[in-house]
Amino acid sequence: MLSISAHHHSIKLAKPFSISRGTRTHAELVRVTLRYQDFEAEGECTPYPRYGESVESVIDQITEFAKALTAMTPNEARLSLQSFPAGAARNAVDCALWALEAQLADSHFPSPLFSIAPSIETAMTVSVAELTSMAEQAKDYVSQGATLLKVKLDDQAVVDKIAAIRAVAPNSKIIIDANEAWSQLDLSTLFASLKPFNITMIEQPVPSGQDHLLKGIEHPIPLCADESCHTREQLSNLVDCYEMINIKLDKTGGLTEALALEKDARLVGLSIMSGCMLGSSLAMKAALPIATNAEVVDLDGPVLLGSDVENGLTFREGQLKL
Numbered sequence: 001m002l003s004i005s006a007h008h009h010s011i012k013l014a015k016p017f018s019i020s021r022g023t024r025t026h027a028e029l030v031r032v033t034l035r036y037q038d039f040e041a042e043g044e045c046t047p048y049p050r051y052g053e054s055v056e057s058v059i060d061q062i063t064e065f066a067k068a069l070t071a072m073t074p075n076e077a078r079l080s081l082q083s084f085p086a087g088a089a090r091n092a093v094d095c096a097l098w099a100l101e102a103q104l105a106d107s108h109f110p111s112p113l114f115s116i117a118p119s120i121e122t123a124m125t126v127s128v129a130e131l132t133s134m135a136e137q138a139k140d141y142v143s144q145g146a147t148l149l150k151v152k153l154d155d156q157a158v159v160d161k162i163a164a165i166r167a168v169a170p171n172s173k174i175i176i177d178a179n180e181a182w183s184q185l186d187l188s189t190l191f192a193s194l195k196p197f198n199i200t201m202i203e204q205p206v207p208s209g210q211d212h213l214l215k216g217i218e219h220p221i222p223l224c225a226d227e228s229c230h231t232r233e234q235l236s237n238l239v240d241c242y243e244m245i246n247i248k249l250d251k252t253g254g255l256t257e258a259l260a261l262e263k264d265a266r267l268v269g270l271s272i273m274s275g276c277m278l279g280s281s282l283a284m285k286a287a288l289p290i291a292t293n294a295e296v297v298d299l300d301g302p303v304l305l306g307s308d309v310e311n312g313l314t315f316r317e318g319q320l321k322l
Helices: 055-069 074-081 088-104 131-143 158-168 187-197 232-237 255-267 281-286
Strands: 003-019 022-036 039-045 119-121 124-126 148-152 173-177 199-203 223-225 244-247 271-274 314-316 319-321
Touching (some): 022 055, 131 158, 158 187, 187 199, 244 255, 255 271
Antiparallel strands (some): 022 039, 119 319, 314 319
């Protein structure tokens, strides 16, 4: 019989983390433990209020999943799980099932799914703050060897902040994440104003559901859908608006859908970013099969935490060391 249990795990952040929607001081996680025969595996997810999730609602969902899956083998359970709604709860269970299946096959998750490289370039995240503070964050990352910066912005002083960060990071690649905050700005003018700063990509400038605002607007910088892209169901709405999608396992509901989404996105000409919510190395490891094939990787969640799991991933000089 397959045993499924879930519990809340709170981790204090190394320092407060801010995006356009607010500031967080803790990562509130849910971890799932699966047991089958003599094997045990874990999965992790981050409930996200933006998507109507809480720790309590996610644990309740996992409890419901368990009722339907306990009589199945891990493989049967993972396939059956896809009929449940995508989201954080399904992600934790799905990834734990992948890990359990790997153990049953005398392998190790996720190594069978990707070619191991020495390291992957990952973004280091500059959170929203006053201009001087953001420049200091960027300067600190650059001093540590970061080659890719992800800059969180709201709708205030966008160009000035980017100019200040570019001044202290002249050789680093920069991606911008607006987290849906730019719908009231003159996007055409803003995109043109940002072009001289050699920006690699801009993520989710408008709210999910308002992606049509991007149609017909000249944008010399590629755009990436995040909040607007959860599963394959959204792809048809994004093709004429974006050049890239951000695949996060907490949005897709696990690695199973993430792999399918990656395949279908490439078929319609979209590039891939591998992203994450705030989480530990347990969650980041599950995303590696997507990250190793992605054009942009943002898996620095553990760097922002005050503590990580044992045998966690190593982040050094802007690289995620495998």
